[in-house]
Structure formats: structure tokens, C-alpha cells
Amino acid sequence: xxxxxxxxxxxxxxxxxxxxxxxxxxxxxxxxxxxxxxxxxxxxxxxxxxxxxxxxxxxxxxxxxxxxxxxxxxxxxxxxxxxxxxxxxxxxxxxxxxxxxxxxxxxxxxxxxxxxxxxxxxxxxxxxxxxxxxxxxxxxxxxxxxxxxxxxxxxxxxxxxxxxxxxxxxxxxxxxxxxxxxxxxxxxxxxxxxxxxxxxxxxxxxxxxxxxxxxxxxxxxxxxxxxxxxxxxxxxxxxxxxxxxxxxxxxxxxxxxxxxxxxxxxxxxxxxxxxxxxxxxxxxxxxxxxxxxxxxxxxxxxxxxxxxxxxxxxxxxxxxxxxxxxxxxxxxxxxxxxxxxxxxxxxxxxxxxxxxxxxxxxxxxxxxxxxxxxxxxx
Amino acid sequence: xxxxxxxxxxxxxxxxxxxxxxxxxxxxxxxxxxxxxxxxxxxxxxxxxxxxxxxxxxxxxxxxxxxxxxxxxxxxxxxxxxxxxxxxxxxxxxxxxxxxxxxxxxxxxxxxxxxxxxxxxxxxxxxxxxxxxxxxxxxxxxxxxxxxxxxxxxxxxxxxxxxxxxxxxxxxxxxxxxxxxxxxxxxxxxxxxxxxxxxxxxxxxxxxxxxxxxxxxxxxxxxxxxxxxxxxxxxxxxxxxxxxxxxxxxxxxxxxxxxxxxxxxxxxxxxxxxxxxxxxxxxxxxxxxxxxxxxxxxxxxxxxxxxxxxxxxxxxxxxxxxxxxxxxxxxxxxxxxxxxxxxxxxxxxxxxxxxxxxxxxxxxxxxxxxxxxxxxxx
Numbered sequence: 001x002x003x004x005x006x007x008x009x010x011x012x013x014x015x016x017x018x019x020x021x022x023x024x025x026x027x028x029x030x031x032x033x034x035x036x037x038x039x040x041x042x043x044x045x046x047x048x049x050x051x052x053x054x055x056x057x058x059x060x061x062x063x064x065x066x067x068x069x070x071x072x073x074x075x076x077x078x079x080x081x082x083x084x085x086x087x088x089x090x091x092x093x094x095x096x097x098x099x100x101x102x103x104x105x106x107x108x109x110x111x112x113x114x115x116x117x118x119x120x121x122x123x124x125x126x127x128x129x130x131x132x133x134x135x136x137x138x139x140x141x142x143x144x145x146x147x148x149x150x151x152x153x154x155x156x157x158x159x160x161x162x163x164x165x166x167x168x169x170x171x172x173x174x175x176x177x178x179x180x181x182x183x184x185x186x187x188x189x190x191x192x193x194x195x196x197x198x199x200x201x202x203x204x205x206x207x208x209x210x211x212x213x214x215x216x217x218x219x220x221x222x223x224x225x226x227x228x229x230x231x232x233x234x235x236x237x238x239x240x241x242x243x244x245x246x247x248x249x250x251x252x253x254x255x256x257x258x259x260x261x262x263x264x265x266x267x268x269x270x271x272x273x274x275x276x277x278x279x280x281x282x283x284x285x286x287x288x289x290x291x292x293x294x295x296x297x298x299x300x301x302x303x304x305x306x307x308x309x310x311x312x313x314x315x316x317x318x319x320x321x322x323x324x325x326x327x328x329x330x331x332x333x334x335x336x337x338x339x340x341x342x343x344x345x346x347x348x349x350x351x352x353x354x355x356x357x358x359x360x361x362x363x364x365x366x367x368x369x370x371x372x373x374x375x376x377x378x
Numbered sequence: 379x380x381x382x383x384x385x386x387x388x389x390x391x392x393x394x395x396x397x398x399x400x401x402x403x404x405x406x407x408x409x410x411x412x413x414x415x416x417x418x419x420x421x422x423x424x425x426x427x428x429x430x431x432x433x434x435x436x437x438x439x440x441x442x443x444x445x446x447x448x449x450x451x452x453x454x455x456x457x458x459x460x461x462x463x464x465x466x467x468x469x470x471x472x473x474x475x476x477x478x479x480x481x482x483x484x485x486x487x488x489x490x491x492x493x494x495x496x497x498x499x500x501x502x503x504x505x506x507x508x509x510x511x512x513x514x515x516x517x518x519x520x521x522x523x524x525x526x527x528x529x530x531x532x533x534x535x536x537x538x539x540x541x542x543x544x545x546x547x548x549x550x551x552x553x554x555x556x557x558x559x560x561x562x563x564x565x566x567x568x569x570x571x572x573x574x575x576x577x578x579x580x581x582x583x584x585x586x587x588x589x590x591x592x593x594x595x596x597x598x599x600x601x602x603x604x605x606x607x608x609x610x611x612x613x614x615x616x617x618x619x620x621x622x623x624x625x626x627x628x629x630x631x632x633x634x635x636x637x638x639x640x641x642x643x644x645x646x647x648x649x650x651x652x653x654x655x656x657x658x659x660x661x662x663x664x665x666x667x668x669x670x671x672x673x674x675x676x677x678x679x680x681x682x683x684x685x686x687x688x689x690x691x692x693x694x695x696x697x698x699x700x701x702x703x704x705x706x707x708x709x710x711x712x713x714x715x716x717x718x719x720x721x722x723x724x725x726x727x728x729x730x731x732x733x734x735x736x737x738x739x740x741x742x743x744x745x746x747x748x749x750x751x752x753x754x755x756x
Contacts, residue, residue, distance in 0.1 A: 198583075198585075198632070198643075198661060198663040198664030199581060199583070199643070199659065199661055199663070199664050199666055201579055201581060201657075201659065203577060203579060203657075203670070203672070205576075205577065205672075207576075207674065248626075248628050248748045250626050250647050250750060252649055252653075252655050254576070254653030254654075254655070255653070265576075265577070265655050267647045267655065267657040269628050269645045269748075271630055275630075275632030275633070275663075276632075277630045277632070277643050277645065277659070277661075277663075279579075279581075279645040279657055279658075279659045280657075281577065281579065281655070281657045283576060283577055283655070285576040285577065285653075285655075286576030286577050286672045286673070286674060287672065288577055288670070288672040288677070290670060292581065292666070292668060294581070294583075294664045294665065294666040295664070296585065296664060299666070301681075303679075365748075369749045369750050370626045370647075370743075370748045370749055370750045371747045371748055371749055372628060372747050372748045
């Protein structure tokens with residue numbers, strides 16, 4: 001970029017962000033978009049922190065959620081559920097968790113009588129999401145469940161029903177919706193700040209090399225689409241604020257020795273009611289993480305768009321610049337606050353269900369050789 | 379980007395470009411890739427400039443080719459073919475073209491006896507490419523034909539046969555293959571300088587608003603895929619240096635009042651023998667022009683990737699930086715030189731045919747609801 005281009009960009013960027021701030025203020029009065037106005041504010045501080053029990057102590061719990069729970073103001077790491085006694089010992093020691101708040105998958109339902117646990121966070125392989133979310137709801141707990149929400153839309157509906165019957169909240173772990181740059185992208189998209197959206201592409205992937213990981217198992221809910229693919233899908237949905245009316249998809253395997261059950265790569269296309277088209281992909285074959293939005297009056301480019309940190313977004317009007325936050329801490333703090341006060345959570349089970357309906361159609365299309373499937377509102 | 383990241387990028391970029399230069403030197407000795415070694419050098423100067431006749435005096439001839447022919451060293455604007463007398467008058471005056479070098483579509487075949495015309499450049503609507511290329515070959519002229527080469531692979535084969543029978547060259551107007559940054563991208567891709575290529579995406583489009591343009595006519599070879607779509611397709615083929623083994627495609631119309639015959643938007647997927655997957659798109663609905671290549675050891679991002687000027691390429695190793703050239707002048711100079719000396723042209727009819735085979739499959743898949751089509755070598 002030439003120096004003078006840069007300077008022009010900076011000028012227009014300032015105007016743009018000023019306009020954006022005004023628009024955001026306006027939205028606070030009459031919210032019409034899903035993005036809404038309550039994005040950037042941290043939730044108020046509760047008098048008493050909500051106790052969270054993490055179910056499943058794999059990488060995400062260990063490296064992301066437990067550290068984030070050291071930063072949260074409305075939630076703390078109160079308990080764990082694990083089938084591995086050595087892990088239980090280590091976590092009890094590291095995080096000062098009392099023995100009575102440690103469960104395994106046999107004793108899980110006894111959570112019902114433990115008043116120290118307000119929220120159960122399900123961080124298990126995808127095939128176990130529905131079962132443990134439903135059991136947690138039936139134990140009277142609020143639930144946060146990792147994405148993808150479950151194996152299919154039917155399981156999602158059962159999870160939603162169980163939470164409703166229990167009178168408890170169900171939140172899905174879409175951390176990006178708590179990330180400030182992403183929230184601004186959502187606002188720009190849904191408010192059509194750059195004009196009507198015509199084309200979206202997104203690619204999310206990493207190179208999977210572990211032959212023994214559950215992500216390679218069909219029965220456990222593996223496959224690139226179920227993993228990083230959900231980010232590409234979510235991005236197309238949150239940028240447009242619309243539900244797709246047709247879906248087509250193709251799956252690919254480049255390393256058949258590794259991918260005997262699930263797709264290594266998926267490409268998928270969504271048509272939205274407004275006329276926007278999304279051409280998306282995901283892969284276990286290569287690292288990639290980008291989102292491009294092409295609208296009639298401008299564009300947005302985000303790379304990376306779904307990383308834990310360092311979301312970088314350029315627009316035709318300049319770079320978006322927001323503070324880096326701990327996404328998981330922001331997510332759990334707000335969830336805990338809203339669960340405590342009874343407010344609707346930002347990403348309820350219904351949102352996970354909407355993604356899963358599309359994922360179901362993606363797999364159905366791919367099984368049918370890529371044939372386009374029409375979706376109807378349900 | 380943080381200042382220290384930028385500095386790191388700059389350092390590694392220098393090493394990378396140094397390595398690239400070495401690799402390029404090596405390739406000059408033993409060329410194995412299509413990209414080859416003869417990319418950057420301008421062709422030698424001929425003793426006598428080759429005379430080019432432009433057939434069809436629309437925007438591309440008027441705004442790009444005729445001005446470029448004022449810069450060429452091996453070719454000059456010797457004649458024109460137009461059905462519009464007023465255009466003939468204006469061009470004769472502006473470019474000092476003698477009356478005996480001015481033809482219309484009735485007198486076209488009389489080119490055969492005009493020794494001032496060495497090369498006929500077909501710049502007509504797509505539906506007329508085959509007819510006028512074949513007639514030019516039969517008139518004993520070398521031919522440059524704009525892309526897409528023709529309406530389908532069968533027409534391409536007839537054009538190739540006609541040039542062969544006449545003992546004349548046939549070149550397709552893929553100007554990007556003469557552009558230095560693109561040539562480096564081709565080399566990096568085909569030599570796998572960033573490791574095996576896993577994923578490619580590209581989007582090329584502009585917003586078409588002209589209801590009366592032939593690009594909206596099926597019979598005249600319109601449609602987004604036939605237009606900018608060829609750039610996305612070419613990019614996937616020249617980056618991999620491979621021919622796809624399967625193709626799927628979907629077409630979309632967001633403005634049915636404008637697009638009654640042809641697709642406004644096309645998305646298409648290619649699987650290559652190496653395992654690389656390309657998820658590509660093109661549109662008459664929105665401006666976009668980007669290419670992303672994700673390889674196992676790095677990436678390339680180009681935006682724009684098919685503009686007339688200002689191709690900008692970033693790689694995981696730093697920015698690519700090459701002089702801006704007049705693409706059309708470089709293309710016609712080299713074509714003229716090789717046609718004069720009898721060397722193989724850089725982009726022969728066979729290359730246009732390879733694209734067109736894929737385009738045929740793209741339309742066939744889209745007509746069949748997106749079903750994947752396997753391609754066999756032919």
C-alpha cells in the first residue's frame with residue numbers, strides 16, 4: 001500500500017468508525033438486528049460468583065476454559081467431571097477444587113444435589129453433547145454446551161426441550177459472538193452498513209495429524225465440517241443475519257489412510273433470502289482462517305476470523321480496531337450473569353439448532369453427490 | 379500488523395525472494411513446470427513488427443488493446459475489422475490505419491491476400507470466437523483469441539484443428555500469464571515452494587448493470603462463469619499446474635429481472651490429482667477479485683489477482699514485489715515474436731481448451747443440481 005493510500009484510509013476510517021459509533025448508539029434505542037446494542041458492555045458484577053463444573057478435561061478445558069475461569073468475575077471453576085482419576089487429582093490440586101465437587105460419568109447425576117454447581121459446561125466429544133446436556137438440565141443445572149451443539153438437529157431439539165422442562169438456561173459455546181471485532185463485523189453486516197451483501201467466502205481449517213483422535217470418528221461426531229466448518233457456517237449466518245434457503249455441499253479426502261470415516265475437507269454453498277451467496281470451506285488438511293464479505297458498497301476481510309486471539313479485520317473503509325479480550329472469559333461471565341438473573345443468553349440452544357439444521361443438510365447434500373437441498377423455515 | 383511483525387516479515391521476505399531467485403535460476407536450466415524459466419525476460423526485438431488486426435472494436439479493443447499496441451515493440455495495430463462504419467472512420471484517423479486494412483464481417487476472408495496483416499486478434503462476443511478464429515486461420519493468419527476461447531470444448535477443438543491445418547499459431551488471450559507477480563505465483567505454486575497445496579479459493583466479479591449487454595445472453599456466450607469465472611478457474615489450474623479430476627458447480631441469480639438467460643453468480647469446486655481442493659466463485663453481482671492459496675508450509679493471498687494493473691500478492695514469507703507492466707503489450711509482444719519465429723506460444727489453444735472442458739463440466743453439473751462430475755484425461 002502506498003503511503004498516501006494509507007493516509008486516505010486512515011481519514012475515512014475515522015469517519016467510518018464515528019458513523020459506526022453513532023449507528024451503534026441508535027441501535028441501543030431500537031434494536032432490530034440480532035447483533036443488538038448490548039455487545040460491548042461487560043455484564044454487571046454479581047454479588048455471588050456462579051459455580052461452573054467443566055465436563056470433560058481435554059485440551060479446550062485445560063488450556064482455554066480453566067485459565068479463563070481465573071479471569072472471570074461472575075463465574076469460577078467450582079467442579080469437574082472426568083473419567084480419569086489422575087486428571088481429577090491434578091485439577092483438584094491446581095485449582096483448589098474440593099473432593100465433593102469432583103464427579104465421574106457414573107456419579108454425574110448426583111450434581112443435582114450439589115448447590116455449589118450452578119452451571120455445567122459440556123466440553124465432551126460431539127457425540128456426548130446431547131446426553132450430558134440433557135442430564136445436566138434434568139439435574140437442575142444451567143448448561144453451556146460446546147459447538148457443534150450435537151450430532152444433528154433432532155438431538156438439539158431434545159436438549160432445548162430438556163432445558164425448558166427444567167426451567168434452566170441452555171447456552172452454546174460460540175465464543176466469537178463475544179469478541180469485539182466480530183461483534184462489529186456482525187453489526188456492519190446485519191445493518192448492511194456496506195450495502196447489500198452479495199458474496200461471502202470463509203475458510204477455516206488446521207492440519208490434523210492425530211490418527212487416534214475422536215475427530216476422525218464418525219460415531220463420535222468427527223469430521224472437518226463438525227469441527228472448524230461450523231465457524232465458516234456461523235460467519236455466513238451472523239454476517240447476513242439470515243437463514244439459508246438452499247444448501248449444497250461436497251466432501252473430499254486427500255489422506256485416505258487417515259480419514260477412513262469422516263471428511264477431511266468440506267466445501268459448501270448457501271443461498272440466503274436477500275440474494276447473498278456464501279461459498280464456504282473447512283479442512284483438516286491445512287491451516288487457514290479467513291472471511292471475506294463482498295457487499296455492494298464495500299467489503300470486509302478478516303484473517304484470522306475465528307482465532308482465540310488477534311482477530312484482524314480490514315474493511316473498504318479502514319481497519320477495525322478493538323481491544324483484545326479473553327473470549328472464553330467474556331462468554332462465561334455474560335452467560336453466568338444472565339443465568340443468574342434469568343435473562344436470555346446471547347447464544348441459546350435455538351442458535352445451535354439453526355446451525356445444526358444446515359449441517360444436517362450439508363451432510364445430506366454431500367451424501368447425494370452435491371445436489372442442492374432447499375431448506376424451509378421450521 | 380505490529381511493527382515488529384512487519385520487520386520480521388521484511389527480513390524473511392528478503393531471504394525468500396533470494397531463495398526464489400535462486401530457484402528461478404535453477405529452473406532456467408532444467409524446466410519441468412509449465413511456469414518455466416522464460417517468464418520475466420522480454421522477447422527479443424524483431425527486425426520487422428508484426429501487423430495485428432483487431433476484430434471487434436468494443437471496450438477491450440478500444441481501451442486496452444489499441445493503447446497497448448502503441449507500446450509494443452514486435453507488433454503494431456495494422457488493421458481493424460468492424461461492422462460499424464463510424465468506428466472504422468474514427469480508428470483510421472486516430473491510428474493512421476490505411477483503408478485497405480479495414481474490413482467488415484462480409485469482407486473478412488479477404489484478409490487472406492493482405493500481407494500487412496500477420497495476426498488476427500479476435501475480440502468478439504464469445505459466441506463468435508470459433509467462427510472468426512477458424513476463418514482467420516483459413517485466411518493463413520496467426521490468431522490470438524480472447525478468453526473464454528469459445529462456447530464449449532468442441533468449438534475449441536475445431537479452432538485448434540483449423541490453425542494446425544493452416545500451419546499457423548493460435549494463442550488465447552490469457553494476459554495474466556504475462557504478468558510478473560502472477561508468474562511468480564505460478565512458479566511458487568507449481569514448484570510447491572510453500573509445500574503441497576491443500577486449498578485454493580478465488581473470487582472474481584463485478585456488478586453488471588447493463589440490461590442490453592451480450593454478456594446477459596445465453597446464445598452469445600454470456601454468464602458470469604464465461605466472463606470473470608475463467609479467472610478463478612485459471613488461477614486454480616495455474617497455481618497447481620494440474621488438471622481437475624472432478625468438478626461440481628452451482629449457479630445463482632439474485633436479480634431475476636436482469637438475468638433471465640444466464641447465471642449471475644457461479645460457485646464451483648475442483649478436486650486435483652495431488653489432493654488439492656479449489657472452492658471458487660464468480661459473479662456479475664458484486665465487485666471482488668481475490669485469490670487465496672493455502673499450502674502446508676505457507677500461503678499466498680492476492681488481491682486483486684486479475685486486474686489490468688496493480689496485482690498485489692502477500693505470502694507467508696512476505697510481499698511479492700515486481701514492476702507493473704502493460705499486460706496486453708507484453709502478451710502481444712511475446713505472441714508476435716513467437717509467431718514470427720515459429721516458437722510455441724505461451725498460451726496455445728490447447729490451454730484454452732483445458733479451461734473450456736472444465737467450464738463445460740461446470741455448466742453440466744449446475745444443470746444437474748450440483749452433482750459432482752468426474753473428468754477424465756482426453
